[in-house]
Amino acid sequence: MYHRPVIPQRERLLQLARLAGxxxxxxxxxAPASAQPDATALRALVDERLxxxxxxxxxxxxxxxxxxxxxxxxxxxxxxxTTLGDLLSKQQGEALRLAFRQRTKDW
Numbered sequence: 001m002y003h004r005p006v007i008p009q010r011e012r013l014l015q016l017a018r019l020a021g022x023x024x025x026x027x028x029x030x031a032p033a034s035a036q037p038d039a040t041a042l043r044a045l046v047d048e049r050l051x052x053x054x055x056x057x058x059x060x061x062x063x064x065x066x067x068x069x070x071x072x073x074x075x076x077x078x079x080x081x082t083t084l085g086d087l088l089s090k091q092q093g094e095a096l097r098l099a100f101r102q103r104t105k106d107w
Contacts, residue, residue, distance in 0.1 A: 007083055010033075012083060012084055012085065012087055013032060013035065013037075013042075013087065014032050014033065015083065015084065016042070016046070016053075016084055016087050016088075017032035017035075018032075018056070019052075019053045019056040019057065020045055020046065020049040020052060020053055020056075021049060021052055024045065024048075024049055024052075025045065028041070028045055029041070029042075029045075039086075039087075042087060043087075043088070043089055043092065046087075046088060046089075046092050047092065050092065050095055050096065050099065051099065053096060054096050054099035054100050054103065055103070057077060057080055057096065057100055058073075058100060058103045058104060060076070060080070061073045061076045061077065061100075061104065064076060069107055070104050070105065070106075070107040073100070073104040073107055074100075074101070074104070077096070077097065077100050081093050081096065081097075
């Protein structure tokens, strides 16, 4: 059975800060390396920056050697959403899936 490596909370937070935009994150919470936002405030930032996060995920997928088509992009997205885990609400995950699919439908 395959077990995913556990990604530390700090690393997941740094990844989300980069996806949402370092400047926007820093203005709200301070430096990502030391910020300790609560879940409600963090999810509010995600809601505000959802389009930016989706665009950043599409850029990541496009840059990945492992993504060669829409199915590969969808798989990539699922991996990223799993990594981000509980930093996102279920609704945010679904909204990101929809925005991502719209951006990659012609791949």
